[in-house]
Amino acid sequence: MRARILGSAAGGGLPQWNCGCDNCHAVRRDDPRVRARTQDSLAVFRGEHAVVCNASPDIRDQLAAAPRLHPRGVRGTPISAIVLTNGDLDHVLGLFSLRESQPLAIYATAAVRRGLVEHNAMCATLSRFPGQVVWRTLELEREVELADPAGAPTGISVRAFPLLGKLPVHLAKLSPSPEDNVGLSLRADGRELVYAPGCALPPPGLGDGADALLFDGTFWTSDELIRLGGTARAEDMAHIPISGPEGSLALLGRCTATRRIYTHINNTNPMLALGTAQRREVVAAGWEIAEDGMELLS
Amino acid sequence: MRARILGSAAGGGLPQWNCGCDNCHAVRRDDPRVRARTQDSLAVFRGEHAVVCNASPDIRDQLAAAPRLHPRGVRGTPISAIVLTNGDLDHVLGLFSLRESQPLAIYATAAVRRGLVEHNAMCATLSRFPGQVVWRTLELEREVELADPAGAPTGISVRAFPLLGKLPVHLAKLSPSPEDNVGLSLRADGRELVYAPGCALPPPGLGDGADALLFDGTFWTSDELIRLGGTARAEDMAHIPISGPEGSLALLGRCTATRRIYTHINNTNPMLALGTAQRREVVAAGWEIAEDGMELLS
Numbered sequence: 001m002r003a004r005i006l007g008s009a010a011g012g013g014l015p016q017w018n019c020g021c022d023n024c025h026a027v028r029r030d031d032p033r034v035r036a037r038t039q040d041s042l043a044v045f046r047g048e049h050a051v052v053c054n055a056s057p058d059i060r061d062q063l064a065a066a067p068r069l070h071p072r073g074v075r076g077t078p079i080s081a082i083v084l085t086n087g088d089l090d091h092v093l094g095l096f097s098l099r100e101s102q103p104l105a106i107y108a109t110a111a112v113r114r115g116l117v118e119h120n121a122m123c124a125t126l127s128r129f130p131g132q133v134v135w136r137t138l139e140l141e142r143e144v145e146l147a148d149p150a151g152a153p154t155g156i157s158v159r160a161f162p163l164l165g166k167l168p169v170h171l172a173k174l175s176p177s178p179e180d181n182v183g184l185s186l187r188a189d190g191r192e193l194v195y196a197p198g199c200a201l202p203p204p205g206l207g208d209g210a211d212a213l214l215f216d217g218t219f220w221t222s223d224e225l226i227r228l229g230g231t232a233r234a235e236d237m238a239h240i241p242i243s244g245p246e247g248s249l250a251l252l253g254r255c256t257a258t259r260r261i262y263t264h265i266n267n268t269n270p271m272l273a274l275g276t277a278q279r280r281e282v283v284a285a286g287w288e289i290a291e292d293g294m295e296l297l298s
Numbered sequence: 299m300r301a302r303i304l305g306s307a308a309g310g311g312l313p314q315w316n317c318g319c320d321n322c323h324a325v326r327r328d329d330p331r332v333r334a335r336t337q338d339s340l341a342v343f344r345g346e347h348a349v350v351c352n353a354s355p356d357i358r359d360q361l362a363a364a365p366r367l368h369p370r371g372v373r374g375t376p377i378s379a380i381v382l383t384n385g386d387l388d389h390v391l392g393l394f395s396l397r398e399s400q401p402l403a404i405y406a407t408a409a410v411r412r413g414l415v416e417h418n419a420m421c422a423t424l425s426r427f428p429g430q431v432v433w434r435t436l437e438l439e440r441e442v443e444l445a446d447p448a449g450a451p452t453g454i455s456v457r458a459f460p461l462l463g464k465l466p467v468h469l470a471k472l473s474p475s476p477e478d479n480v481g482l483s484l485r486a487d488g489r490e491l492v493y494a495p496g497c498a499l500p501p502p503g504l505g506d507g508a509d510a511l512l513f514d515g516t517f518w519t520s521d522e523l524i525r526l527g528g529t530a531r532a533e534d535m536a537h538i539p540i541s542g543p544e545g546s547l548a549l550l551g552r553c554t555a556t557r558r559i560y561t562h563i564n565n566t567n568p569m570l571a572l573g574t575a576q577r578r579e580v581v582a583a584g585w586e587i588a589e590d591g592m593e594l595l596s
């Protein structure tokens with residue numbers, strides 16, 4: 001099993017279209033201390049099969065930049081399955097960029113699927129022909145082997161587990177469910193990768209024993225957006241901040257994952273810039289900071 | 299008035315994620331004969347105001363690549379208004395990438411607006427706060443001056459006119475209307491730019507007297523996709539092919555626009571590659587082929 005971080009930014013990416021924060025400004029003036037980042041997504045490979053976790057709005061660029069995800073033949077894709085961790089727009093908009101005469105197998109909890117399919121006419125564009133999308137339901141805490149649209153097994157298994165989160169703005173009228181936001185344990189060939197890009201509170205033991213934990217690195221502090229004139233705290237958006245006594249760096253201090261990596265990083269997060277105290281603190285604690293195109297495992 | 303072609307490709311872009319046609323393959327191997335292209339969009343500038351026509355899924359990249367569209371200050375945008383020519387996903391998905399605490403003024407016909415807003419829960423993400431989106435109705439053949447969300451005039455006027463088109467797949471159950479697909483005549487400072495990125499049949503006199511006509515260059519031939527294993531003819535998708543006695547090159551042969559430019563070009567179109575007979579034919583007829591970032595007028 002190999003993995004590639006297709007995108008490591010939170011919703012909006014880096015730079016974000018309407019943001020002039022220090023990080024966005026640095027990327028626009030080509031400051032080498034801050035790298036551009038596309039929105040959160042992960043690809044996992046085994047043999048001929050590729051599985052993409054979350055379909056970000058940047059998926060066209062992300063696939064173009066990854067030779068192993070290029071089509072084989074005149075029409076086709078090595079992507080055997082897509083797994084969704086929630087219904088956030090930065091995790092599902094990319095599905096509409098995968099419209100074409102191409103069957104897709106999409107794995108999601110029943111709650112995520114309902115929110116996406118039953119409330120958006122655009123999903124009809126993914127039902128152009130019978131079998132275009134094969135939806136497969138992720139049940140919480142049940143490990144399943146991922147299969148391609150025709151049912152061929154990939155050798156990669158997934159177990160979804162509940163993570164404290166929040167319904168996306170466009171589905172805020174629906175009843176909350178523990179299936180609204182999940183983490184994924186991906187396994188193949190005796191390796192395990194845990195992917196938890198959005199999380200309000202890490203459950204005890206998260207990532208323990210895994211080869212790698214990819215965890216929500218959205219915000220450094222709770223009031224990061226408020227300092228820039230916004231109104232929402234990190235907690236209001238169901239993202240635990242990294243810093244502070246109640247932050248993820250403290251709460252996951254005893255996690256025994258071989259590698260611990262922050263991803264889904266908001267453009268405003270000061271740890272994105274080389275040379276900041278925040279970046280030094282994360283690295284000193286044994287964490288890595290994801291970058292687009294970063295490869296994991298082998 | 300100045301204009302910049304933000305994207306010059308049809309839906310899917312170049313390369314298209316699941317396509318291994320000659321052009322997509324050439325871009326992936328960095329062949330200098332074929333340039334990568336993002337999906338169809340146009341920006342028009344006058345003074346401090348920018349107007350974006352169509353919001354493509356690639357809008358984040360397109361804005362990042364255009365310094366005049368970068369935010370001013372910590373949060374903000376020089377984009378005063380957005381104008382939609384139809385409800386195709388490659389023209390509207392980008393709206394969801396403009397979600398943030400940022401007011402938007404969107405101009406569309408009543409039919410396009412209904413299809414987008416009434417049938418897609420995701421649009422709730424563009425109603426986070428009162429006044430986030432100010433929808434303004436484009437009436438056919440009526441010239442209006444575009445204004446920003448607060449009502450400040452831009453000095454750029456637009457007239458929408460009906461173009462024979464087709465409802466997008468996701469809205470195919472709705473009743474067709476002449477408002478489903480429009481062309482735009484954009485005017486400022488005595489200059490005129492006509493933008494018609496999707497068109498099944500050009501109306502008589504289209505673009506005559508304009509400083510520039512940007513016209514639907516999706517397909518070279520009617521059976522372009524069928525030759526690659528597809529099932530739809532250009533006409534089935536409401537795009538007039540360029541070549542042949544009934545093609546746009548022949549039908550627009552007497553158009554008196556100062557510049558005539560093909561845009562919204564599908565990845566399979568052979569005129570995209572330098573050195574092809576098709577490209578020579580277009581250029582010999584006095585047409586240009588749009589590229590991302592191309593600037594027009596002054």
